[in-house]
Amino acid sequence: MLQVGDSAPDFTLKTTAGETFRLADQRGRSIVLYFYPKDDTPGCTAQACSFRDQYEEFQDLGAEVVGISSDSEASHQKFTQKHRxxxxxxxxxGGRVRKLYEVPRALLGLLPGRVTYVIDPQGKVSYIFNSMNRATDHVAEAKKVLREMNVAPGQ
Known part of the structure; x- marks a missing residue:
């Protein structure tokens, strides 16, 4: 299992804009990498919209939010446009990156799991939150960790 303190596995995938995203290219900033089961389902929509509604706070904390599922680029484009x-x-x-991050399946192995990783600017895993049913808690947990990471030692 991937653990806090481990180097986040590097990967390259296409974004909703058709661009290439490579995790190693993001060094120097924190990344909130969240794996979710499926576009446009109730829990996943609530989670994505919660990240959307608090996106500026993540930016202020020096972090980029990135969502990953096994849906196609076309599905992601529709989901992104529909929910801005x-x-x-x-x-x-095909779930290659999901396997690389060891995201467990949920609900008796029937659904892809919902796990959020906070990756620090050096590319290390700082936090892992795994909860299928508490979709919007992923947002609060990630912000809490980022705030703690941004507090200077001794303060």
């Missing part, structure tokens, strides 16, 4: 998502969604068709 300001952050990239990555198409992990």
């Amino acid at each position: 998502l300001p952050f990239p969604l990555l198409a992990d068709e």
